[in-house]
Amino acid sequence: MFNSHTYLYLKFLAKSVSKHGVHSPFVYDLVTKCLNEKDKRLNKEVPKSTRIAKKVINYFNTTEYVFLKDSFCKINEVENLLEQFDNDSYMIIKDPYQSKSRRLLWNQLIQLETVSVSVDTFYLGLLFVRKEQPKQHFAIRV
Template structure:
């Protein structure tokens, strides 16, 4: 907890809003997407999807492949508590929808479906096809029920370990406009997934890394990702790290309050 507090204070010292941004691309992204105050009708779907889960008192057995939980002491967990403590917030879910919409995302990939709140935010844009991978069968089962209930037919949910699915996607030479990584908050795994997914990126792709300030080693992973020669633009929003591969951009890093 002390580490994250220190990281957040450090973030606040470095961060800025739209003022003083010298990149037209990032300025437009911040003003027209990050700070877009429009009340999109798709927000209702995302909110209802999430609220459904917050009312769900069912207990499930969670198989955890990542860095574990700071909240839960047992793998037997109530769905509403997972949604509240481990799921994406409504504020972030709305931003994820706006990013998908603003960047006109056609094909998206998510590592770590969990209960599918972030999945619903991406797939609320019906023009976006999403492949979402989850390692835990019981968590994926809840997500599948929700996806069917809300008729999110543009989501393909796959239950498997990430490595096996990624190998399959890379062999098929799949390209993605958006990749959302929220499944394993460990340095080595994060860097391995990043390297493995690089061939699936094109010039206008965005990769979003969740919980980049989760731990010291996640911050180290984020620093390495920022410095990668293929990454041109990176944005730290504290919760997320966003990277772009736009060859026409000068390499720059931004720290933005959202």
């Protein structure tokens, strides 16, 4: 029988899409120019969530991001932080499916009004506050 993490991953695969299912130019560029790019410099020994995070940070080429890896964060603390974001800022959520508390936090974060775009790669979650874009959630296979 499957363990719960395997079950969650299979469930994610069933609802996720590749670049062909993305109808947002912003997210399509993120997928094709960042998430799907092969980078030989990134060691395969490094956890996939870390490899994806490094690709995202390099892609946006900015220091305006928050890397959230603590599952003990309170939703209102994160919401206050997101309200200070501009269009060039983003938040990285490490391993949103790692535990029940992280799944709950991830699901609460993507429902926040301040978050307009959320990208779920299973290994990593990305939150964007983009004023010009309607609220959308994407589950992307990488």
